[in-house]
Amino acid sequence: MVVRNNMRHAKSLIMLLMMLGFSIATYNFVSMIIEHSKNGGLVEVESFNGEKVMESAKSSSKYHVALTSNNAVYSQWQCRIMYYWYKKVKDMPGSDMGKFTRILHSGSADHLMNEIPTFVVDPLPDGMDRGYVVLNRPWAFVQWLEKADIEEDYILMAEPDHIFVNPLPNLASRNQPAGYPFFYIKPAKHEKIIRKFYPEETGPVTNIDPIGNSPVIIHKSLMEEIAPTWVNISLRIKDDTEADKAFGWVQEMYAYAVASALHGVKHILRDDFMLQPPWDIHVEKKFIIHYTYACDYNLKGEPTHGKFGEWRFDKRFYLLGPPPKNLSLPPPGVPESVVKLVKMVNEATANIPEWDPSSRS
Template identity: 70%
Template structure:
């Protein structure tokens, strides 16, 4: 049975309480779901994108349900230009064969309208109370989803949680199966290697830490009612992790990702792990049959096409080079020898910026 929806007002009071009281004295009313069953190992077959499937999921089944694309964002220029590129490619692939994409929403957690309201469908939510994120702005993501799910009229039965630095390479079908969401396995999310920390938030009576998937919240396709149940717990775990010095230091910038993975496990939810959900240049060399390019890493190369990761290259594309404004139109293409994934990324950025009206204008 699904848990009742938690009101945003209650969560604000709860969040403020974290500033003044021990987390051991604060609890949320969460109805934990029973275990979804064991996992079936599919191995790492080069031609099989599915790494693991929850035992109850029908491997060959396909849902016809549309999903709503939701991306959390701020009004900072850095976030805005990425959202504009993402929305351009969403519109390009949305209605192509094989797509289960529904509507699109930029969930803006800056609290006030910005200059993209007419360009991108946007829903405004409040940020966390001042100071609660402690400079880690990503903590606003789970709180933004709680508010959006509570207040917005969402017609689709499923949600794709995405990020501004995602580019849709091709139409994305609904990879979820009923109560079994689909997620991407991140190589750096390793709950079993941090069991001592994880047990602070996932007690032994809930089961082994291997019940926690190696995922973040994005990209994830999940049933809307299931996300409504998980999201308040995700807020709670995120704030508790940030408040614990050891956890904060260990997990760093991926803390909120661990929080979603733990929150899902607390509700007994397991994800189908899809390694074809997205690729991450420069480490993934080819686009192949993947659906999304995630350009979180800098791409630095010599003019001979040699990777110089960690050192600024003679040729580079790094989104962090454009913190205060968008990249210019017609970026130079990578030199010969650079992987196809990086070339494709730059070409897709160039196409978007060439066709988005007013690109680079203040």
């Protein structure tokens, strides 16, 4: 009898513990859903630099890959390589890539129209860019957003000198775009100048993210809000002698960061979004190679930064025509990222039809 009573008490205790455990689990699950909803689909994670950031839960929404370009030969060959690698990774597991558009801001068609999906828009009026051709970028996006039929809900703003090194998922959420933090975009360092475009009453300078417009994955509706302001701030910075001098070749990047802050938009900062050889030496699970910097090394594989190396790769060496096929690989000891870059350029040029290194503008 005592045994039976003890068994009944034990069963009751087990049932009570199970019900309590189930209640706690249910509460945690519901709380997670509520918190997820309050944060617009964001969860707290640890970033590469150890800081806590709000990041989107995995989104299955496709994004449209869009890059702006003019019709210069220098831009054309980069666009061809970029599009080649887009097609290679588009349908790989882990990719959320949708369609692709080269937004051509030269005002007329060029010979790549049949090779690369292209939407032609107008450049800024003559003289308005004052020789800073990148000012056409925000204006090109405004025209494209107004006139094009864009199926995807999200947009990846990319550039011709980007190569997709791994399949890229949608890193953004509906209310928060994803961007790459650039070490040289420092709003707080230039607070006096920034306040000309982002007055104190709008909030602290820390509201401005250390980003440019590219690479950024952003919901189309947010992009439609920000883009006109981005144009306006870009032109105002160019017209301001102090800002023009301080921001130099990255002033359009600062303009996007300021425009986003004016609309109350904060970005998820992703260190793994992009790598930039030769400074970033490992590819790992990063998504985009940005080959804007010269890569110079001696034959021992040692860097000669700022000085022509015995081996080098620099996109600016090919201003008047595309690089030849089968570029020489770097000497032993050169970082993985540089070797990967050259191999990917070589694969693209070997497979793109009618790749003609002798062509000149």
